[in-house]
Amino acid sequence: MVQAAMTRGREARGGGGFQQHKLAPYAFISPFYVLFAFFFLAPSLIALVLSLFRWDGINDPRFVLARNYGRLVSDKVFAQVATNTAIYAIASLLIVLPLALVLAVLLNSKSLRFSNVWRAMYFTPVVTSTVAITLVFQILYSRDTGLLNAPLIYLGLEPIYWLGDRSWAKVAIIILIAWRSTGLLTIYFLAGLQSIPEELYEAASIDGASMLQKFFRITIPMLRPIILFVSIIVLLSSIQIFDEPQILTQGGPANSTMSVVQYLYERGYTRLRLGFASAVGTVLFATVFILSLLQLQWYGVFRKED
């Protein structure tokens, strides 16, 4: 009786069952790929094609082959903004990443009181509007009336021209990036730290390991996947930085704080050179892609396990 019911069930599912079984997994994973194709692959390909045209977005595009790339290479402003962006990326990796890790370790400490309050405080910049933050920083950085210069002025020292000096303006942007993104990265590291088994530290303690030894021999190796993830996030976000320099300095003075994405935006939307902006976007994409691969390689993601 039971056997007969099972047979009937199989028969009921039978018509086209082979096809269904074959297609079902693809159907389940298709939403991501459909969205990926529509919102990433297609625009990327269109941008690549568009980079070979001159187009203002309204009239018909005109094919110019590699002329946009030629101008890009010869434009000294692009070289400058690429350098600025590289400085932001390097500063983020060297300052923000270690800072977030140290903060996460401190927040993970069992002896820390009100840890939830501290965590919330560090996370606040992440959920605050970039525009509001940047405007507040604009006031803080003001040469004559800003809070940051107040002690210098009080002591009779020359105030720093945070937004008017080419070097200090970069520092001002980096400070803002650090303040804004450290909190989020700290949360990532904190999640990683909490997944490290406590027994490892206990065993190390029994063996007489110092705090530093535990940090470098247990914490860092165990956090390797998180460090990889966070460093890629930091690299991507710093290379694509736009809001902070746009609102704080508008890329000035003398383009000293302009990022590649600001340059892209200005050429694309202000000068209506969408083909040229697409060429910038394509170069940016290629750069990010290659750097991400290098990072993965460096962290040994492609290394075959024995």
Next chain:
Amino acid sequence: MRRLLTIATLLFVGSLLLAALPAAAQDASEVTLTMWTHDGLYVQFFNARALEWQERYPDINFTFEFEVVPSVFDKVLGNLAAGEEIPDLLGIEQGSFPRFMQGGIIESKFLDLTDLLADDYDLIVEGRHTPYKYQGRVYGVDSSLCAVVYYYQPSIFEDRGLSVPTTWDEYLETGAALAEEGIAMSYITDHGGMFMMYLLQRGGAIFDDHGEFVLPDEENRTIAIEVLNLLREGLDSGAIRYVPSAEVWGPAIMNAYREGNLVGAIMPDWYSDYILKPQAEDMAEQFRIGRMPVWDDGTGHKTSVWGGTGFAVAKENENAQFAWELLQYTYVTLENQIKRYEEIAYYPTMAAAFHDDRIVGLSDPFYAGQKTGEIFAEIVDDVPIWYQSLFRRTFELQMAAELALFFDGAVTADEAIDNIVQYMEDEIAFAE
């Protein structure tokens, strides 16, 4: 049966007519006019005039949706690219006009106002048509003359027995004396438009009436270097203060005024109600308006010009005719040009208004009752012309960078001009 069919047919046709008639009537009596701009004062002024203007059409129920739209030009250009609607009236800030010149967008999407202005064209000074010209045709009606004056705090001069300087030499001399106390006469920023303002006063030009880049011409190059050197002298002595563009429209300047370490600003007419009054309400009666200093050798102009917003009419919108009529009423009538000065202090562009008693005799309480129109009346006959070009914005943006380097002492005046000329020639060649 036939009778029944006839009645049904009549009822059907009747209902169609009934349905159609109210719709037609509604179409004729309901009109919504839209306007986008970056400046709330235009919204205020247009709203007031629209209420008067609509009385010409008692049978039509107008709705006016005039608003300040953030990143308004990005949004309009985005809408045009996407084939979406744009407002009936658009206030195009003259610095952004080149974006609409690109690919002839202004010609294909906005009304050519040259013939519509007809006889009124000559009533408005030519220098206020040129920023909105494309291939010799006018596409915008400007909002103010944008003539430049000196906004200053008289008490700073009076307390020290100094008089308001009238020439650049006097300006630098007075400025040097004040600088010893840490007080600057005015400020300069790394904005290409501001540099053009000083250059035009000296008699130089960046673009000619055809939009050609003429800065490399020997005469213009010489003038540009002279202007930069004047600014250099002022910066070095402390008479002129450098304020980065990121801070120039914000509270830093107003605080400097309040603290008494900055006398004022050399700025166009719009600075008064758009920037100064709203940000320094507490400083009412502390400012006056004076003439921009002139060059001592007697060459150049009495004043200069910077800025402006020209209102354009979207020609594919169904209410284009109404929009033009409203614009004409609001901006191209003598009465309303005078009202504009009375209500928002944007100086008239029609020559007939310059010496009108209502302009010259108007006392402004913010300036302690000063008849500010008198100052403008002295200079309006010598306002230089600001020519428009497709490459104007490209120039301004890169000149801003060169200015920052120059103010910083990283390049000389000659190098700054050579750099910008080289950059512009590369950009123009690339665009061809």
